[in-house]
Amino acid sequence: MSGAEQREIEERDVSVGTFVAQRDDYYAPTFERYQKGNLKFWSQNPMALLVPWLWAAFRGVWLLFWLALAIDLLALVCIMQVFKFMPLLEEAQQNAAQNTTLIERYTRWIRNFGTTGVVVFVLGRLWLGSRANPWYYRQYSRWRIKSAVPSGTSMKRVVIGVVIMALIMPLTVYRATQIRADERACLKQVLAAEETDTLMAQSGAADIPTMIAGIQHRVDGITAQMARFETLDELTDAQKTERAALRKEGRDLQRNIDTVNSYVALSAKDHFDCYFIDDFPTLARLDPPEDVTYRRVPDQEAIAAGNAGATMLSRQVRPPVEGRQVTIFTYSAESIDKSINYLRANFATAFDAMTNVLRQSLIRVEVAFMQTPWPVVAFLFIALSWAFAGTGTTIFVVSSLAFLAVFELWQVAMQTMALVVVSTAVCILIGLPVGVWMAKNRWFRWFTEPMLDIMQTIPSLSYLVPAVAFFGISQPPAVLATVIFAMPPMIKLTALGILQVPESTKEAAMAFGASERQLLRKVELPMAVPSIMAGLNQTIMLALSMATISAFIGAEGLGAIVTASLGDAQAGKGLLAGIAIALVAMMIDRILKGIRNSFSRI
Numbered sequence: 001m002s003g004a005e006q007r008e009i010e011e012r013d014v015s016v017g018t019f020v021a022q023r024d025d026y027y028a029p030t031f032e033r034y035q036k037g038n039l040k041f042w043s044q045n046p047m048a049l050l051v052p053w054l055w056a057a058f059r060g061v062w063l064l065f066w067l068a069l070a071i072d073l074l075a076l077v078c079i080m081q082v083f084k085f086m087p088l089l090e091e092a093q094q095n096a097a098q099n100t101t102l103i104e105r106y107t108r109w110i111r112n113f114g115t116t117g118v119v120v121f122v123l124g125r126l127w128l129g130s131r132a133n134p135w136y137y138r139q140y141s142r143w144r145i146k147s148a149v150p151s152g153t154s155m156k157r158v159v160i161g162v163v164i165m166a167l168i169m170p171l172t173v174y175r176a177t178q179i180r181a182d183e184r185a186c187l188k189q190v191l192a193a194e195e196t197d198t199l200m201a202q203s204g205a206a207d208i209p210t211m212i213a214g215i216q217h218r219v220d221g222i223t224a225q226m227a228r229f230e231t232l233d234e235l236t237d238a239q240k241t242e243r244a245a246l247r248k249e250g251r252d253l254q255r256n257i258d259t260v261n262s263y264v265a266l267s268a269k270d271h272f273d274c275y276f277i278d279d280f281p282t283l284a285r286l287d288p289p290e291d292v293t294y295r296r297v298p299d300q301e302a303i304a305a306g307n308a309g310a311t312m313l314s315r316q317v318r319p320p321v322e323g324r325q326v327t328i329f330t331y332s333a334e335s336i337d338k339s340i341n342y343l344r345a346n347f348a349t350a351f352d353a354m355t356n357v358l359r360q361s362l363i364r365v366e367v368a369f370m371q372t373p374w375p376v377v378a379f380l381f382i383a384l385s386w387a388f389a390g391t392g393t394t395i396f397v398v399s400s401l402a403f404l405a406v407f408e409l410w411q412v413a414m415q416t417m418a419l420v421v422v423s424t425a426v427c428i429l430i431g432l433p434v435g436v437w438m439a440k441n442r443w444f445r446w447f448t449e450p451m452l453d454i455m456q457t458i459p460s461l462s463y464l465v466p467a468v469a470f471f472g473i474s475q476p477p478a479v480l481a482t483v484i485f486a487m488p489p490m491i492k493l494t495a496l497g498i499l500q501v502p503e504s505t506k507e508a509a510m511a512f513g514a515s516e517r518q519l520l521r522k523v524e525l526p527m528a529v530p531s532i533m534a535g536l537n538q539t540i541m542l543a544l545s546m547a548t549i550s551a552f553i554g555a556e557g558l559g560a561i562v563t564a565s566l567g568d569a570q571a572g573k574g575l576l577a578g579i580a581i582a583l584v585a586m587m588i589d590r591i592l593k594g595i596r597n598s599f600s601r602i
Contacts, residue, residue, distance in 0.1 A: 019140050020059075021152035027136070034137050042130055049129030056132075057161030060150025064128060064135055065161055071124035073172055078117030080176035082110050088179075175277050186274035192263035194285065194325060199256055212260055215253050222250040285325040291318040292338050294345035313345055340469050351470055358476035362422050369414040369421075374405070377414075381587065389594030396590065400583040409558065409580045416547050416557030416584065419475070423482040423543045427490045428536070430483075435494025435535075436520065445495065452488040460485055460546055464553050478550035485546045489538035497531025498524045533596035537589060544585045548578075558584075 016031055017024035033039040047055040048064070053072070056065035089106040092099040143149040150157070196208070205211035229235060229243050297314045326334070344351065369377070378401050385397040404410045438445045463485050467477035501524045509523045525532075551559035558577045565574030 016140065019143055019151045027133075030133050031137050031140065034134055039133065042126075043133065044126070044129040045132035045136075046129075048132030049125055052125065052128040052132070053161060053165065054158065057157045058153050058155075059136060059139075060152075060154065060157055061132070061135055061139060062150075064132060068124075068128050069165060069168065071120060071128065073169055075117045075121035075124065076169070076173050077176040078113045078120065080173055081113035082117075084177045084179065085110050085113075171276060178273065178277060185270075189263075189266060189270065189274055190285065192259050192266075195256070195259045196263045199260065208260060208264060212257060215257055215260075219250060219253045219257070222246050222253070226250070286328065286331045288320040288324055288326045288331060289335050289338060290320065291334075292316070292341070293318075294341050296345060296348065340466075344470060354480075355471050355474070355476040358422070358479050359474070361425075362418060362475055362479060365421050366415060366418040369418050370411055374410060381591070384591050385587075385594070387594075388598055389590050393590040393594065397587050400587050403583055404580060407576055407580070409577070412556075412558055412561065412577075413580055413584055416544070416559065416581070419479065419482065419547050419550070419555055419557055420540060420543045423479050423486060423546075424536070424540055426479070426483045427487045427539045427543070431487045431490030431535070431539070432494055432532070435491040435532075436498060436525075438491060438495040439498035439524075440520075448491070452492055455484065456488045460549050461552075463546075464549070468553050474554045475556065478547075478553050478555035481550055481553070482543050482546040482555075486539045486542035489542065490532075490535045493531045493535030493538070494528065497528025497535075500531065501527045530596055533592065537592040537596065540588055540592065541585055544581060544588075548581060 015024070016028040020027045030039065030043075045055070052068035053065050056062065056068060085106045089103065089110065092102040092106060096103060139149060140151075143151050199215075200208070200211055203211045203214055205214060225246055226243065229239065232239070235243065293316045295314045295316070296311045298311060302312070381397050381401060382394060385394045404413050434448070438448050463481040464477075467481040471477035471480065498520075505523060505527070506519060509519050514523065547555060547557060548559035548562055551557070551563040558581045561577035562574050562581070565571070565577065
């Protein structure tokens, strides 16, 4: 600490009064008692007991402010439930014989919520009042070291606190008194408003009453014409057609009147609830995109020229439904579907080739695992665990292999291992170069890191959707979904390992004449091996977890047993298969951890 900083601390450490600014006569002895350990736990700060959020904002104790706001808000929400259910209870009591269950339920809710609200309010205030002085003293201690810590009193902080409370409490408390509306109520409001605007534009009326009067006049005219047909004993075909057309027009006009009346009947409260209470308001209603379908059809000209089996891309466009409006979500989803359809039609050959490569690789790895005698596979696992992980891990590996054998899950486990091996191999082939590039190129790292974060955040089931959309339901799309889900750790930890190589080491290598390629191959990658192995470990664990979920789209192995038992409600089979997956994952994890530790010791 510099001399200037020391003098600043000494100047600020003159008295408690400099810190508290007001009520030095109360806080100086209180702080002294707390410092000596004589302040009782239940000792109350009167202002923090009565108005804790106001006191906390005034003094800058923001943690206590947020806790006080949360406690009081919870208590108020509970108490407001009493006012929400009381009218419902009175309504149910008007027909008590048929509403016995409702009366009992509302009575219990009113009693429980009311009691909870009062208890939370009272105990919360007592706890806040008892904690105010100790927390304020700790803030004083921090202020003596760092001048940026809030001190004194400030009306500006009070205004900020009041604004925060005004933004949070009224809406939350009001929402607690309201019964949730129908899920489509707000959508119906939007549709009624759109229909009303359309009718206003079509009619050219200046206001809604004028428009309703005009529509009603047309309805009356249609009613009069319909009455004319009632006087006739027998109608000709033309008259029947005319009557049907008039009847349809009358129904449409009456429906328009009902829609406009429902929109006019909406109160300010209805609009307020839909915009601020029930859900985030719909900000935009768009015309839907064109319904475009791409298909491969026979190319008759090429076939006639002698190219048998030639195909061409057919683009079929259907206009959107007249008057249909969609949300931004629906518009984006339909646009994505159209793009996927286009890619599938134009690059079907590439997708088929990729699928074939993955399928053949998976078949060969499955053959290697499943046709290798089980003593050989077991020996390899045991030897690796003995060489790198020690006696305890070896015993665990032997026990896990015995579990797979005893419960006849060996072959199925080998199918899972094949899926994991192929997926991990693809992750290494792609992830290792990308990780190196990410470490070497700052701009690429800036672009890649958010994408990897998104890939790790997206739910695993979401990866199955594009895999099925492009490749259908089979094992290859399961491998691709597993690769995408499991690759981020490989890329991130590869880049991290290279970035953590000391600059002095790289400078020494460059001083001895190493090129960039030699620096990477002989210095950075060897020193990054422990981090790369950690990435490999995480990739394998994620691949195993995804292998279970991938069974939904055709992956075989232990995951297929889990999903099948889930569909058939066979808890026993699912539990045993789940234990087997966990044991396989733990075996691989322990062995790889031992290998990684051996590299770290080199």
